Amino acid sequence: MEIIAKRPEALTKEPFHYCPGCMHGVAHRLIAEAIDENGLINEIAGVAPVGCGVFAYKYFNFDMAEAAHGRAPAVATGIKRARPDMHVFTYQGDGDLAAIGTAEIVHAANRGEKISVFFINNAIYGMTGGQMAPTTLPNMKTTTSPYGRNVEDIGYPIRVCELLSTLVAPYYIERVSLLTSADIIKAKKAVEKAIRYNKENRGFTFVEFISTCPTNWGYEPEKARQWAKENMLPFFKPGVFRDKGEGVE
Amino acid sequence: MPKMTVDPDYCKGCGLCINACPRKIIRLSENINAKGYNYAECFEQEKCTACKLCYITCPDVAITIEK
Amino acid sequence: MSKILMKGNEAIAEAAIRSGCRLYFAYPITPQSELIEYMAKMMPKVNGTFIQAESEVAAINMVYGAAGSGKRVMTSSSSPGISLKMEGISYIAGAELPCVIVNVQRGGPGLGDIQPAQGDYFQATKGGGHGDYRLIVLAPSSVQEFADMASEAFDLADKYRNPVMILADGMLGQMMEPVEFKPAKTDAELQELANQHLSWCICPNADGDKKHHHEINSLELDPQVLEKHVLDLYKKYAEIEKNEARYETYNVSDDNEVLCVAWGTASRVVKSAINEVMKEGKSVGLIRPIRVWPYPYDAIKQAIGKNVKKVYVFELNSGQMVEDVKIAVEGKVPVDFWGKLGGVVFTPAEIKEKLETCF
Incomplete structure (x- = not known):
């Protein structure tokens, strides 16, 4: 018998601290598999965020930096410029990337930094206990929008892929979903492409994952995925926003 | 013969693999792991086709598939 | 080498490059703008990296990344910009990374003005950012000394794996004085500098079979472990206090x-x-x-x-x-x-x- 699927080499043996049913682990695995498949384990470094992904530096089996909240793209810029022979990615959640780190992500993308950014969007702050995120949906209840997100008061969720697509420099921008097995298979292709483009130093690559937060949404893991399918996907439509490698401008 | 194994040390009993499995041969064990979770297990290995959907869905990368 | 008449801001930039600094990230602010402009002009000529960052905050975090990669890296600013960098400086001190930060001080508080002042002494020497940490702080009083402190600062940063601040002011940044530079580091010396940190920094894994997992990090949730880390920092600071006071x-x-x-x-x-x-x-x-x-x-x-x-x-x-x-x-x-x-x-x-x- 032959092993056809197992824990990738690019992940350490450390069990994830994520809640049961949280999709962070799936995103980690997809990134690790793409790194293994591209043979990059000896020349790649990752940057972990602040938020639920904060311990990502323990889970990836190569050099990792833990950044201040929102600053991962700046830290990745420093690493990539200091060691151009290495390949660098960041792993960030919606609060980290789309609120406190808005300037860093926009400008790293605008410089066309030759890094990959993996962006987990679950419409909520998980680590701090379920507060409103910049991607929280209209009328969605969180601990800091207890009456539902009031768009008249606090505005609409930010669509990061669309926003970054207004910039000229980014090489590849895609939004994928982790809400079904079929979606995950598609997401794997996007991650693989981002890492491959990164390996070839083509430019700034960005993959957004539509994900879940069963704990803070208050749903069982499968119900959370169902809820996200019905509520998140209509607002955050999956798709390729930019792929210069395939002529999608 | 195809085989799926769950490492109880990683599994948190979220149940997503149970839904993902097209053959419906995964369940939560009556036993608990060190963290107190009823972990997933395959109860009819002979029906496994090694389709990998459980592995693909597992958020804790707890599953190994052999064929 | 003969003396050259130069502004302090340009002299420190030139001296930093000669000291092996090949990465510089900063944001424009008066009265240190000649420094960033000099770097913009000279870094491409030495195959170095110059980035005008989107903010002081981004600049210091680029420094964090580059310092975590074991390379000589510098940023500079003036008082209000240094306040913005304080978050990153605390992380750099916590993660024990070597880097150099130049503060060309101006009047404060707040936006203050753009004239020379020494109001950032407390910020530089007593903390400034959050948590228990120390910066090594060098205080030049002439353009020559300002320039000489570049190599001194990088050497101290490398020796102790600690951020070093050069605390100048608008007068020293703007005034012109004759300055004599030390010879520039050779390529071999640069290589040696880059190699000294390979045991802990972000770097390619040269030995494919032996994976390394270096973590650049200031987070530790176990209070006992964090306390030990800070006590270790303070052992290092005690060593610095014993050896490095200059007057x-x-x-x-x-x-x-x-x-x-x-x-x-x-x-x-x-x-x-x-x-x-x-x-x-x-x-x-x-x-x-x-x-x-x-x-x-x-x-x-x-x-x-x-x-x-x-x-x-x-x-x-x-x-x-x-x-x-x-x-x-x-x-x-x-x-x-x-x-x-x-x-x-x-x-x-x-x-x-x-x-x-x-x-």
Whole structure:
């Protein structure tokens, strides 16, 4: 018998601290598999965020930096410029990337930094206990929008892929979903492409994952995925926003 | 013969693999792991086709598939 | 090598490049703009990296990444921008990364003005960012010294894996003085510098079979472990305090009736005033801390001769270093302070007038 699927080499043996049913682990695995498949384990470094992904530096089996909240793209810029022979990615959640780190992500993308950014969007702050995120949906209840997100008061969720697509420099921008097995298979292709483009130093690559937060949404893991399918996907439509490698401008 | 194994040390009993499995041969064990979770297990290995959907869905990368 | 007439801001930039700095990230702010402009011009010529970052915050985090990759890296700013960098500086100190930060101080608080001041002493020497940490802080008083401190700062940063700040001011940044540079590091020396950190920094895995997992990190949720980490930091800081205090004495003797303490630009004015007072047959000495952390407490204590009636501290702030002087003097003689604020620089005549009241 032959092993056809197992824990990738690019992940350490450390069990994830994520809640049961949280999709962070799936995103980690997809990134690790793409790194293994591209043979990059000896020349790649990752940057972990602040938020639920904060311990990502323990889970990836190569050099990792833990950044201040929102600053991962700046830290990745420093690493990539200091060691151009290495390949660098960041792993960030919606609060980290789309609120406190808005300037860093926009400008790293605008410089066309030759890094990959993996962006987990679950419409909520998980680590701090379920507060409103910049991607929280209209009328969605969180601990800091207890009456539902009031768009008249606090505005609409930010669509990061669309926003970054207004910039000229980014090489590849895609939004994928982790809400079904079929979606995950598609997401794997996007991650693989981002890492491959990164390996070839083509430019700034960005993959957004539509994900879940069963704990803070208050749903069982499968119900959370169902809820996200019905509520998140209509607002955050999956798709390729930019792929210069395939002529999608 | 195809085989799926769950490492109880990683599994948190979220149940997503149970839904993902097209053959419906995964369940939560009556036993608990060190963290107190009823972990997933395959109860009819002979029906496994090694389709990998459980592995693909597992958020804790707890599953190994052999064929 | 012959001397060149240069602005302080340009001299420190040139000296940093000669010291092996090939990565520089910063944001424009007066009165340090010549520094960033010099780097923009020169870095491409030495195959280095220059990025004008989107903010001071981004710049210091780029420094965090580059320092975590084991390469010589610098940023610079002026007071309000340094405040923005403080978050990143705390992380850099916590993660024990080597880097150099130049602060060309201006008047504050807030936006303040763009004139020379020394109001960031507390911020530089007592913390500034959150948590228990220390910066090594070098305080130049001439363009030559400003330039010389580049290699000193990088060497200290590498030796102790600690951020080093060069605490200058708008006067030193803007003034032109003749400066002589040390020879630039050779390619072989640069390679050696880059290799010294390979045991812990982000770097390619040269031995494919032996994976390494270096973590650049300041997070530790276990309070016992974090406490041990901070205690280890403080062991390092104690070592720095033991070895690295530097100061200059000027006219210090047993005849001194007044002992002055001043740093940076302020010390230059005080020296001129002392020269004038000496002509009148009065004996005044000066201690100038060349590094303000670690602080030369012992040197100040020992310089208080038997005839000293008063220790007089002059600063371009409301009285910050004077607190360290009081610690050094231990109440043995009265300590007095006079300063100018808001970017106003005192004149030798004003200092002389103050000194004359002591006799």
